[in-house]
Amino acid sequence: EDKVVQSPLSLVVHEGDTVTLNCSYEVTNFRSLLWYKQEKKAPTFLFMLTSSGIEKKSGRLSSILDKKELFSILNITATQTGDSAVYLCAVGFNNNDMRFGAGTRLTVKP
Amino acid sequence: EPEVTQTPSHQVTQMGQEVILRCVPISNHLYFYWYRQILGQKVEFLVSFYNNEISEKSEIFDDQFSVERPDGSNFTLKIRSTKLEDSAMYFCASSLTPFAGGRDEQFFGPGTRLTVL
Numbered sequence: 554e555d556k557v558v559q560s561p562l563s564l565v566v567h568e569g570d571t572v573t574l575n576c577s578y579e580v581t582n583f584r585s586l587l588w589y590k591q592e593k594k595a596p597t598f599l600f601m602l603t604s605s606g607i608e609k610k611s612g613r614l615s616s617i618l619d620k621k622e623l624f625s626i627l628n629i630t631a632t633q634t635g636d637s638a639v640y641l642c643a644v645g646f647n648n649n650d651m652r653f654g655a656g657t658r659l660t661v662k663p
Numbered sequence: 664e665p666e667v668t669q670t671p672s673h674q675v676t677q678m679g680q681e682v683i684l685r686c687v688p689i690s691n692h693l694y695f696y697w698y699r700q701i702l703g704q705k706v707e708f709l710v711s712f713y714n715n716e717i718s719e720k721s722e723i724f725d726d727q728f729s730v731e732r733p734d735g736s737n738f739t740l741k742i743r744s745t746k747l748e749d750s751a752m753y754f755c756a757s758s759l760t761p762f763a764g765g766r767d768e769q770f771f772g773p774g775t776r777l778t779v780l
Contacts, residue, residue, distance in 0.1 A: 595773050
């Protein structure tokens, strides 16, 4: 069965902390792994990863994929209250199918 | 910046009624998708659409659902005979190339909240 598992399900930190969010997957014919941030409504795109070991970085956020161990991590350094959101991992596979994880709810306290 | 739009933002309907959710994808995009998110649960893939036909669909996308691109700009999701459990946020998305090909990002619309009473 194709599945995407995120951990932890929720996380509470204080401003300035660094967090690591995890996403593991088991799918047929893996194509890509994406990270999204969901605040109130629609998910907004963060990263797309297709190759192992290549870190993608955007400001305080970075992500890397391990296709051998079938997981990805999303790091956020120097967290701010505006980082509070649900972070979604999604995996594209087969022709054009997609599976989302349940998300990690991050709360950053002042 | 181009964006995906969806109408209505909120739809309330009676159980058993048919609803049509509308989406206008980004104009040069070729691949279109519908997702749903039941309140408090994960985002679920429903269907992908390319070249006027369904390219993938999930087990959720049964005969109750259908999609259509009636003209050059709109992409619709029809839900026949709605049930209480169809209440969810429905997101439309579009991409320039096949999403699962991993070359282009997928842009989401703001969603339509469907409430079935």
